[in-house]
Amino acid sequence: MKGSVLKFCSLASGSSGNCLYLKAGDTAILVDAGLSCKKVCEGLEEIGESPCKIKACFVTHDHSDHIKGVPTLMRKFGIPVYATRGTLTSIALSDKRELPRELMYELVPDMEVTLGDLNVMPFRISHDAADPVCYTIRHGDRKLGMATDLGEFTDYTLGHLAGSNALYVEANHNKNMLMMGPYPYQLKLRIDSPLGHLSNEACGDMVSRVMTGELSTVMLAHISVDNNFEELAYQTVSQIVKEAARERGIDAPTVVVADRFKPTAVFEI
Numbered sequence: 198m199k200g201s202v203l204k205f206c207s208l209a210s211g212s213s214g215n216c217l218y219l220k221a222g223d224t225a226i227l228v229d230a231g232l233s234c235k236k237v238c239e240g241l242e243e244i245g246e247s248p249c250k251i252k253a254c255f256v257t258h259d260h261s262d263h264i265k266g267v268p269t270l271m272r273k274f275g276i277p278v279y280a281t282r283g284t285l286t287s288i289a290l291s292d293k294r295e296l297p298r299e300l301m302y303e304l305v306p307d308m309e310v311t312l313g314d315l316n317v318m319p320f321r322i323s324h325d326a327a328d329p330v331c332y333t334i335r336h337g338d339r340k341l342g343m344a345t346d347l348g349e350f351t352d353y354t355l356g357h358l359a360g361s362n363a364l365y366v367e368a369n370h371n372k373n374m375l376m377m378g379p380y381p382y383q384l385k386l387r388i389d390s391p392l393g394h395l396s397n398e399a400c401g402d403m404v405s406r407v408m409t410g411e412l413s414t415v416m417l418a419h420i421s422v423d424n425n426f427e428e429l430a431y432q433t434v435s436q437i438v439k440e441a442a443r444e445r446g447i448d449a450p451t452v453v454v455a456d457r458f459k460p461t462a463v464f465e466i
């Protein structure tokens with residue numbers, strides 16, 4: 198499908214809640230709903246979308262900043278939820294009342310599912326959660342790769358992200374700020390571990406390795422309030438990516454930052 202368009206928008210991003218919106222043709226989905234259902238609806242309204250039109254919510258993992266609004270979105274709007282078995286079990290346990298089982302679809306990592314105009318591929322990530330995954334989402338020849346909440350990336354990760362036209366990636370912390378910052382020592386170690394989060398530098402490195410001339414947009418997500426700030430994440434990743442693009446003789450992608458609380462513009466690839 199030449200001429201296909203895939204739209205995406207981050208409704209919110211960070212430890213206070215993550216929600217990514219994607220649309221192609223008639224199919225709109227969310228990846229994660231870590232905000233209250235009310236906030237998800239407000240975000241959707243701001244971009245001219247309605248929760249009634251959302252065909253599914255794909256969930257990456259069971260941390261509350263990714264699942265908080267999921268049970269209410271299921272009950273109130275009948276939105277089906279797609280996740281790995283471990284994540285589905287945790288979502289079910291996270292709510293006091295029983296959730297509608299018929300709205301829960303189990304995903305197997307590396308097995309793509311097709312939903313209307315979108316193809317969604319779950320792939321494993323290294324993070325301290327039950328059965329966590331990230332996704333690549335394709336529409337025709339357009340592809341968005343996401344990689345948030347991962348302590349490290351491997352050739353397997355890069356293989357999944359390869360060929361993306363847009364990346365939604367975590368630039369969680371500046372390593373010095375993390376180590377010098379206010380967190381308890383054990384928490385610092387957890388964030389810095391292979392099961393934690395990617396630093397700005399690691400994010401830049403990951404993007405550089407998968408970048409081709411086809412990559413137009415990089416959205417930085419899940420930026421820590423305590424151990425990072427937007428400008429620093431932006432400058433660090435941009436510099437690494439620009440340098441790599443120059444070396445390879447390709448155009449550097451545009452780097453943008455996802456806001457913690459507000460929807461970004463709706464980007465098209």
Ligand SMILES: [Zn+2]
Pocket residue numbers: 211212215260262263346419
């Ligand atoms: Zn998170």
Ligand SMILES: [Zn+2]
Pocket residue numbers: 258260324326346
């Ligand atoms: Zn997490």
